[in-house]
Amino acid sequence: MPALIELSGIERIFHLGDSEVHALRHLDLSIAAGEYVAVMGPSGSGKSTLLNLLGLLDHPNIGIYRLEGRDVTTLSPEEQARVRSERIGFVFQSFHLVPRLTAAENIALPMTLAGIEPAQRAKRVEQALKDYGLADRASHRPDQLSGGQRQRVAIARATIMQPAMILADEPTGNLDRATGEQVMRLLEELNQRGVTLIVVTHDTTLGARARRQLLMEDGELRHDSTIKNK
Amino acid sequence: MRTPDLIRFARDAATGNPLRTSLLILAMAIGVAAVVVLTALGDGARLYVISQFSSLGTNLVIVLPGRSQTGGFNPGNAITSTPRDLTIDDAQALLRASAVHRVAPLAIGTSEISYGGKLREVMVAGTNAQFIEVRRLKLAQGRFLPDGDWRRGAAEAVIGAKIRDELFGAETALGQLIRVGDRRFRVVGVMASTGQGLGMNTDELVIVPVALAQAMFNSNTLFRILVEANGRESIEAAKAQVSEILRLRHEGEEDVTVITQDAVLATFDKLLSTLTLAVAGIAAISLAVAGILVMNVMLVSVTQRTSEIGLLKALGATGATIRSAFLTEAAMLSLAGAVLGYLLGQGGAALIRQLYPAFPAYPPDWAVFAGLGTALVTGILFGVLPARQAARLDPVQSLAKR
Ligand SMILES: Nc1ncnc2c1ncn2[C@@H]1O[C@H](COP(=O)(O)OP(=O)(O)OP(=O)(O)O)[C@@H](O)[C@H]1O
Ligand SMILES: [Mg+2]
Numbered sequence: 001m002p003a004l005i006e007l008s009g010i011e012r013i014f015h016l017g018d019s020e021v022h023a024l025r026h027l028d029l030s031i032a033a034g035e036y037v038a039v040m041g042p043s044g045s046g047k048s049t050l051l052n053l054l055g056l057l058d059h060p061n062i063g064i065y066r067l068e069g070r071d072v073t074t075l076s077p078e079e080q081a082r083v084r085s086e087r088i089g090f091v092f093q094s095f096h097l098v099p100r101l102t103a104a105e106n107i108a109l110p111m112t113l114a115g116i117e118p119a120q121r122a123k124r125v126e127q128a129l130k131d132y133g134l135a136d137r138a139s140h141r142p143d144q145l146s147g148g149q150r151q152r153v154a155i156a157r158a159t160i161m162q163p164a165m166i167l168a169d170e171p172t173g174n175l176d177r178a179t180g181e182q183v184m185r186l187l188e189e190l191n192q193r194g195v196t197l198i199v200v201t202h203d204t205t206l207g208a209r210a211r212r213q214l215l216m217e218d219g220e221l222r223h224d225s226t227i228k229n230k
Numbered sequence: 231m232r233t234p235d236l237i238r239f240a241r242d243a244a245t246g247n248p249l250r251t252s253l254l255i256l257a258m259a260i261g262v263a264a265v266v267v268l269t270a271l272g273d274g275a276r277l278y279v280i281s282q283f284s285s286l287g288t289n290l291v292i293v294l295p296g297r298s299q300t301g302g303f304n305p306g307n308a309i310t311s312t313p314r315d316l317t318i319d320d321a322q323a324l325l326r327a328s329a330v331h332r333v334a335p336l337a338i339g340t341s342e343i344s345y346g347g348k349l350r351e352v353m354v355a356g357t358n359a360q361f362i363e364v365r366r367l368k369l370a371q372g373r374f375l376p377d378g379d380w381r382r383g384a385a386e387a388v389i390g391a392k393i394r395d396e397l398f399g400a401e402t403a404l405g406q407l408i409r410v411g412d413r414r415f416r417v418v419g420v421m422a423s424t425g426q427g428l429g430m431n432t433d434e435l436v437i438v439p440v441a442l443a444q445a446m447f448n449s450n451t452l453f454r455i456l457v458e459a460n461g462r463e464s465i466e467a468a469k470a471q472v473s474e475i476l477r478l479r480h481e482g483e484e485d486v487t488v489i490t491q492d493a494v495l496a497t498f499d500k501l502l503s504t505l506t507l508a509v510a511g512i513a514a515i516s517l518a519v520a521g522i523l524v525m526n527v528m529l530v531s532v533t534q535r536t537s538e539i540g541l542l543k544a545l546g547a548t549g550a551t552i553r554s555a556f557l558t559e560a561a562m563l564s565l566a567g568a569v570l571g572y573l574l575g576q577g578g579a580a581l582i583r584q585l586y587p588a589f590p591a592y593p594p595d596w597a598v599f600a601g602l603g604t605a606l607v608t609g610i611l612f613g614v615l616p617a618r619q620a621a622r623l624d625p626v627q628s629l630a631k632r
Contacts, residue, residue: 057544057625078548085546096541096629100246110545112235157545 258567266575356443383439540628564609
């Protein structure tokens with residue numbers, strides 16, 4: 001079975017005036033479809049940079065990123081947008097819901113952008129609202145929802161296009177422990193149904209729940225729980 | 231993104247910030263309303279002048295003494311520098327022209343009029359019986375000057391409505407003797423009031439036979455000869471014949487100017503059309519200003535919605551989708567402004583018509599289309615830059631923004 005994600009020789013360098021920041025250094029990484037990966041490490045170690053790269057929101061300066069066997073670093077911006085639309089779901093720490101849209105509209109947004117017809121959208125949104133326990137919140141705006149509800153809307157939105165992987169950058173960072181626990185359980189359920197789940201977290205107990213842990217430090221992959229001592 | 235979704239998205243984005251949106255629409259509306267109202271005024275002025283000119287009489291050819299148009303070097307003019315005057319004989323000779331229907335000589339001067347101890351300065355017009363027909367004037371009472379020998383004429387006068395009121399008040403004017411200058415006239419008619427208008431106002435005029443007016447002013451010249459052509463088609467023929475007859479009578483010298491009412495009208499028409507166009511242009515500047523406002527507001531909006539743009543990109547929106555979302559929003563705001571401005575402008579023009587019923591303040595169709603078109607085009611044109619800016623935003627940095 002070919003790896004879902006294959007990074008080889010990735011370098012990501014930010015230029016700040018004269019100084020250079022190596023956010024990622026000679027990174028080689030392979031993640032199979034259906035894996036549950038926690039990315040951990042101190043602040044500034046490059047976790048978010050890695051996730052942005054995996055989500056095609058950012059580009060490596062050097063190196064190759066293969067997604068489902070295809071080199072995606074050389075794709076045009078339009079093709080990359082299409083990959084994001086169809087294969088990748090994002091969950092953010094700060095939810096990133098559009099404030100003027102209702103919960104249902106926020107969930108439907110990826111389908112709206114993809115040009116899926118309204119009837120199909122309505123059907124899928126209805127199902128998602130039910131699945132995530134938001135049926136009675138469909139017409140509420142984000143500011144009328146609790147943090148946990150907002151993140152559930154965000155997860156529903158991330159899954160509505162049935163992506164191959166979910167990228168979550170500190171999805172519980174803005175939630176209390178109990179709510180964070182619920183959100184993690186939702187994500188893990190998705191993983192159990194076959195979606196590849198990659199979660200960035202500071203929380204070691206949350207990270208420990210993943211079957212595979214990656215430890216980042218200073219832009220390098222320090223430790224990979226599936227490989228003994230790199 | 232499907233078009234209805236795009237429109238709904240843009241609409242929600244616009245209504246999400248009502249103050250910004252309403253200010254923008256207002257700016258656009260003021261620009262369009264300015265175009266509509268100002269061109270309504272300009273075109274109204276044009277139509278007003280045309281209607282006033284038409285009321286002078288139709289198919290009119292006017293003869294003026296002296297040559298006003300320079301038609302190159304004329305040896306005749308070089309010898310006799312003072313042009314020959316127009317005389318009653320000249321006027322009468324014009325009746326021979328086949329294209330001429332009526333001729334009215336006109337001698338003008340000022341004099342004093344008195345009746346029953348009341349005295350005032352008046353304009354005296356010496357003419358003949360044809361004058362009332364040529365000028366399409368109406369009588370309120372009595373009759374006009376009688377037909378007869380142009381070189382004689384009974385001591386009869388027709389007075390303007392205002393003169394009648396001032397001199398006679400509640401008394402009857404008809405049949406009364408008045409003194410004009412050092413002569414006595416019998417009032418035989420009163421002109422109908424014409425109100426204000428272009429050219430000669432008959433309300434304050436005393437009309438007497440041309441021969442008597444000339445005697446009164448001690449001259450034998452005419453101020454104008456008014457010629458009515460047989461019809462609209464024969465205006466040019468009448469003009470040519472009149473010029474030829476006068477040239478022959480003046481020993482081959484073209485020392486008179488013959489103008490047609492159509493030519494005067496065309497000049498005014500052109501002048502006032504140009505004025506309307508200029509006014510529309512000035513008003514269109516306010517539209518350009520509104521366009522720049524659209525650009526700035528949309529740029530601010532891009533900055534405010536940076537994180538949303540980042541999100542849309544993360545959710546799979548292409549640069550083109552984001553561009554069209556912002557362009558649609560700019561176009562919608564401009565359209566709303568243009569429609570509102572159109573309604574305001576039409577309302578303003580209607581108000582002007584209400585206040586001044588004589589003034590046909592209708593905005594010309596071209597101005598309405600130009601106004602609406604300019605609003606849309608500037609709105610969209612100035613929306614391009616912010617839209618492109620939005621589409622170019624880096625998703626990672628945009629998402630990091632609050
Ligand atoms: N746009 C940028 N310009 C310059 N430097 C950047 C940029 N983005 C990230 N960096 C730098 O790259 C390094 C890695 O950043 P990154 O955001 O990936 O860290 P992180 O592991 O996610 O940290 P945290 O746990 O605080 O979120 C940091 O030193 C950061 O300062
Ligand atoms: Mg981070």
